[in-house]
Amino acid sequence: xxxxxxLKGATxxxxxxxxxxxxxxxxxxxxxxxxxxxxxxxxxRGRHELRRYANGLERCIGCSLCEAACPTxxxxxxxxxxxxxxxxxxGERYAKVYEVNLLRCVxxxxxxxACPTxxxxxxxxxxxxxxxxxxxxxxxxxxxNPGMPKVIIRPE
Amino acid sequence: MxxxxxxxxxxxxxxxxARTLLVDAARMAGIEIPVFCSHPKLDPVGCCRMCLVExxxxxxxAMMASCTMPxxxxxxxxxxxxxxxxxxxxxLAFILLNHPLDCPICxxxxxxxxxxxxxxxxxxxxxLIEPKxxxxxxxxxxxxxxxxxxxxxxxxxxxxxxxEWEDKPQLGLFERGNDTIVDIQDxxxxxxxxGGNIIDLCPVGALTNRVSRFAYRPWEIERTPSVCMHCSMxxxxxxxxxxxxxxxxxxxxxxxxxxxWICDKGRFAHGWVNDEKRLTAPLLRKNGELTxxxxxxxxxxxxxxxxxxxEQRGPDSIGAIGSGKVSNEANYALQRFMRAVIGSxxxxxxxxxxxxxxxxxxxxxxxxxxxxxxxxxxxDTVLLFGIDPxxxxxxxxLHLKRxxxxxxxxxxxxxxxxxxxxxxxxxxLVCLPGEEAALISRLSRAVQxxxxxxxxxxxxxxxxxxxxxxxxxxxxxxxxARGEGGPAVRAGLAGLAQAAxxxxxxxxxxxxxxxxxxxDMGVLPDRxxxxxxxxxxxxxxxxxxxxxxxxxSSAGYTYKQMLDSQEMRALVVMGADPADxxxxxxxxxxxLDLLVVCDLFLTETAQKADxxxxxxxxxxxxxxxxxxxxxxxxxxxxVTDPKSRAAPDWMILTHLAKQMDAAWPFxxxxxxxxxxxxxxxxxxxxxxxxxxxxxxxxxxESVAVATAAPTDQVGEEEVAAGxxxxxxxxxxxxxxxxxxxxxxxxxxxxQMQGMAHGATVSLNPADAVDIGVEAGAPVRVQSDVGSLELxxxxxxxxxxxxxxxxxxxxxxxxxxxxxxxxxxxxxxxRR
Numbered sequence: 001x002x003x004x005x006x007l008k009g010a011t012x013x014x015x016x017x018x019x020x021x022x023x024x025x026x027x028x029x030x031x032x033x034x035x036x037x038x039x040x041x042x043x044x045r046g047r048h049e050l051r052r053y054a055n056g057l058e059r060c061i062g063c064s065l066c067e068a069a070c071p072t073x074x075x076x077x078x079x080x081x082x083x084x085x086x087x088x089x090x091g092e093r094y095a096k097v098y099e100v101n102l103l104r105c106v107x108x109x110x111x112x113x114a115c116p117t118x119x120x121x122x123x124x125x126x127x128x129x130x131x132x133x134x135x136x137x138x139x140x141x142x143x144x145n146p147g148m149p150k151v152i153i154r155p156e
Numbered sequence: 157m158x159x160x161x162x163x164x165x166x167x168x169x170x171x172x173x174a175r176t177l178l179v180d181a182a183r184m185a186g187i188e189i190p191v192f193c194s195h196p197k198l199d200p201v202g203c204c205r206m207c208l209v210e211x212x213x214x215x216x217x218a219m220m221a222s223c224t225m226p227x228x229x230x231x232x233x234x235x236x237x238x239x240x241x242x243x244x245x246x247x248l249a250f251i252l253l254n255h256p257l258d259c260p261i262c263x264x265x266x267x268x269x270x271x272x273x274x275x276x277x278x279x280x281x282x283x284l285i286e287p288k289x290x291x292x293x294x295x296x297x298x299x300x301x302x303x304x305x306x307x308x309x310x311x312x313x314x315x316x317x318x319x320e321w322e323d324k325p326q327l328g329l330f331e332r333g334n335d336t337i338v339d340i341q342d343x344x345x346x347x348x349x350x351g352g353n354i355i356d357l358c359p360v361g362a363l364t365n366r367v368s369r370f371a372y373r374p375w376e377i378e379r380t381p382s383v384c385m386h387c388s389m390x391x392x393x394x395x396x397x398x399x400x401x402x403x404x405x406x407x408x409x410x411x412x413x414x415x416x417w418i419c420d421k422g423r424f425a426h427g428w429v430n431d432e433k434r435l436t437a438p439l440l441r442k443n444g445e446l447t448x449x450x451x452x453x454x455x456x457x458x459x460x461x462x463x464x465x466x467e468q469r470g471p472d473s474i475g476a477i478g479s480g481k482v483s484n485e486a487n488y489a490l491q492r493f494m495r496a497v498i499g500s501x502x503x504x505x506x507x508x509x510x511x512x513x514x515x516x517x518x519x520x521x522x523x524x525x526x527x528x529x530x531x532x533x534x535x536d537t538v539l540l541f542g543i544d545p546x547x548x549x550x551x552x553x554l555h556l557k558r559x560x561x562x563x564x565x566x567x568x569x570x571x572x573x574x575x576x577x578x579x580x581x582x583x584x585l586v587c588l589p590g591e592e593a594a595l596i597s598r599l600s601r602a603v604q605x606x607x608x609x610x611x612x613x614x615x616x617x618x619x620x621x622x623x624x625x626x627x628x629x630x631x632x633x634x635x636x637a638r639g640e641g642g643p644a645v646r647a648g649l650a651g652l653a654q655a656a657x658x659x660x661x662x663x664x665x666x667x668x669x670x671x672x673x674x675x676d677m678g679v680l681p682d683r684x685x686x687x688x689x690x691x692x693x694x695x696x697x698x699x700x701x702x703x704x705x706x707x708x709s710s711a712g713y714t715y716k717q718m719l720d721s722q723e724m725r726a727l728v729v730m731g732a733d734p735a736d737x738x739x740x741x742x743x744x745x746x747x748l749d750l751l752v753v754c755d756l757f758l759t760e761t762a763q764k765a766d767x768x769x770x771x772x773x774x775x776x777x778x779x780x781x782x783x784x785x786x787x788x789x790x791x792x793x794x795v796t797d798p799k800s801r802a803a804p805d806w807m808i809l810t811h812l813a814k815q816m817d818a819a820w821p822f823x824x825x826x827x828x829x830x831x832x833x834x835x836x837x838x839x840x841x842x843x844x845x846x847x848x849x850x851x852x853x854x855x856x857e858s859v860a861v862a863t864a865a866p867t868d869q870v871g872e873e874e875v876a877a878g879x880x881x882x883x884x885x886x887x888x889x890x891x892x893x894x895x896x897x898x899x900x901x902x903x904x905x906x907q908m909q910g911m912a913h914g915a916t917v918s919l920n921p922a923d924a925v926d927i928g929v930e931a932g933a934p935v936r937v938q939s940d941v942g943s944l945e946l947x948x949x950x951x952x953x954x955x956x957x958x959x960x961x962x963x964x965x966x967x968x969x970x971x972x973x974x975x976x977x978x979x980x981x982x983x984x985x986r987r
Contacts (some may be wrong), residue, residue, distance in 0.1 A: 061260055063260035
């Protein structure tokens with residue numbers, strides 16, 4: 001019995017050491033994040049972005065449907081009438097105020113789904129730490145000019 | 157009236173009055189039939205074909221438009237068959253052929269009948285691949301209404317409203333077939349005073365609100381039922397708010413007051429509520445400058461000064477001015493403050509003690525109304541005496557027009573101007589300021605002679621109508637009964653009503669939103685709350701016990717006396733602006749030892765004040781308002797400005813009373829209402845719950861009718877005083893209210909500024925030729941107390957020998973010519 005137990009234990013230790021030794025030979029999976037890039041899946045949902053048309057006009061028309069779809073009331077939209085001479089968006093209406101509160105947002109993507117013009121999309125930027133609470137409210141200005149523009153891949 | 161008819165809808169037996177339309181019968185039975193053109197308050201037209209249902213007839217089953225089809229006995233109707241569904245789907249597909257589907261940017265999106273019905277009854281898929289019709293979008297058909305012709309589904313509701321209710325066919329259909337569009341006539345904008353109602357009626361987003369455009373989405377606003385405070389009609393409104401801002405106002409149905417219509421001022425002129433110029437902190441004059449201070453400092457200062465003035469000069473050197481623009485609670489608190497804390501009856505409001513009013517206002521508005529489906533109005537003849545509903549009470553104007561056109565009513569008008577309602581062929585009696593009493597006595601005599609008087613023309617015609625009527629109503633306004641001649645006018649009109657027979661009644665219509673409530677609360681120098689006279693011992697004792705004070709028994713100064721008198725040392729002004737009315741008063745206010753102004757804005761008067769207290773306005777405070785038919789209605793709090801330190805008037809006065817050692821039991825507006833219910837007999841038992849959202853009319857029987865004895869012998873001699881046509885001042889000055897004036901509550905709505913009445917003096921064409929001025933000529937209008945620079949307008953409405961200058965025009969206060977008086981003669985000089 002005693003010999004049998006000893007041999008069994010030694011085998012187990014050998015197995016465990018084997019795993020350890022195997023990994024010793026491999027490259028580490030840890031990424032030195034701020035200094036190294038992380039692969040992101042195309043449909044990853046990160047920081048929001050407001051898109052523009054190729055001619056520079058804002059896609060957002062201030063319809064507030066994203067606000068209505070948002071389960072956490074993270075979005076605030078205030079619409080206004082476009083100046084016919086210098087419109088900001090196609091049509092009569094544009095978003096005068098567009099704010100996303102990142103502290104409330106759960107990154108569910110319902111706003112993307114609701115948007116009739118594909119204006120709001122969730123981008124790939126996930127590093128959103130900040131020092132002040134007020135800095136977590138993204139203004140329209142910040143949303144229109146994201147640091148990391150997103151390539152759109154929509155579900156069919 | 158009509159007997160009942162029984163029919164079967166979807167195998168369900170329904171019994172409804174004869175001549176009911178099928179669509180309404182189905183609604184009564186709880187069966188929904190989709191409609192676009194049909195509306196319960198407009199005549200049926202049957203143009204959208206959405207309401208087709210199957211009706212069994214002698215020649216088999218047929219598809220019938222249920223909105224034009226009256227019910228018949230034994231009719232068998234089906235609304236849920238496959239055939240009906242197919243037709244509904246096809247119809248919606250047809251309507252949507254040219255509808256742009258720009259719902260995300262359409263203000264109607266979210267509360268749109270077309271959206272709702274497409275989801276409920278539509279085909280679910282679109283077969284259209286062709287391009288849609290293009291037409292005018294964001295097309296302003298007035299300063300306040302935007303038309304989008306692409307969205308229009310040609311239901312005719314707007315056209316029918318303007319024709320059937322406003323009697324101003326300002327919209328029409330143009331072109332034919334696929335190109336049919338709604339448009340204004342010959343480029344003339346829609347200027348009907350209640351034109352905004354077509355926005356509420358539109359079943360799609362074709363007509364939208366310019367003032368509220370893109371400022372709200374229906375799913376994110378809070379809706380508060382409220383009442384309008386622009387005039388004394390007390391129309392029911394709904395306030396739509398979001399993020400502490402009033403975003404939109406729409407009409408709310410009250411079949412006793414406004415049906416479901418409201419006027420454009422009530423709908424659009426709400427810019428002042430969230431204006432940046434609103435007072436947000438108490439101001440105290442330090443070194444000649446009004447400086448923001450804490451409430452405690454401002455109130456302590458006021459209390460201190462009032463106490464010392466009362467000690468040194470006696471309580472009667474202090475006065476208070478209330479206002480028909482603020483709630484019952486505010487007015488009640490103000491008069492309690494004056495009577496109990498200060499100990500004086502020096503309390504009044506504009507159009508208060510100076511006007512010979514009738515305590516009970518107007519009998520009931522419902523007696524003047526002709527709803528779409530309902531009996532003719534009870535009142536068959538209306539005499540408007542010195543009141544112009546088109547400018548002063550626009551929804552009453554709507555009711556009257558409807559009563560004339562559809563209810564068989566008759567209208568007699570006595571007014572200094574040939575007002576808009578005179579277009580309805582009723583007799584028009586010219587009645588310049590000062591001629592009221594003479595006109596009444598001529599009219600009374602003619603009525604007594606049975607309409608066959610020596611007078612010919614309009615007076616005889618009017619007398620004939622009055623004598624022939626079973627139920628006449630004489631409505632007079634403050635313009636006709638101001639000043640010393642007022643009681644004689646009231647007595648004369650009472651005599652006229654008596655002469656006109658059993659059913660004739662006399663009514664008084666105040667003009668400010670809470671004019672009636674202000675009187676009910678006792679904001680009068682010679683009346684306690686509830687119109688009780690100062691020597692009504694019963695009420696006095698009750699009040700003295702409740703307030704634990706002793707009331708002064710001598711009548712106080714009226715509004716005018718307070719402002720004219722040199723004895724006044726301190727004034728508390730709440731919601732009024734006397735400095736704007738007279739240069740003398742403005743100068744007098746500067747000389748006061750203490751002027752406290754409680755208002756929303758830094759008015760002319762507030763600029764002269766020692767202390768300015770910021771008040772919470774109508775939308776921010778909770779309170780009750782009483783309209784001209786004595787209907788007490790609640791206007792709950794709808795918005796809160798978190799940055800503002802403004803407080804409701806009753807709260808300011810409660811704290812002020814506390815500083816002056818009087819403990820009032822008011823914790824909230826509701827507790828003030830319950831004290832009012834305890835003291836004012838008409839308001840007995842009134843609670844906010846009982847008021848609900850339709851209000852309660854207080855019982856006219858509760859007031860001992862103390863109006864002057866009717867007389868038909870009113871001063872002929874006054875005529876002489878009114879018509880001293882000396883050469884120096886050849887014209888009689890006519891003033892009065894216009895709807896779109898230059899007042900703060902109107903002017904601050906930017907989009908409406910173009911609609912405001914210009915700074916003009918209007919003359920009869922003949923007078924303009926005589927004087928040698930033409931429209932647009934710059935003139936100086938001179939009276940013996942002042943002068944005013946205006947431009948000339950020529951208007952047929954203005955009677956020969958008179959000059960019409962409305963009150964509170966921006967930058968042109970007619971007060972400069974009147975100087976606190978009511979009658980004045982003027983001359984024009986070209987400048």
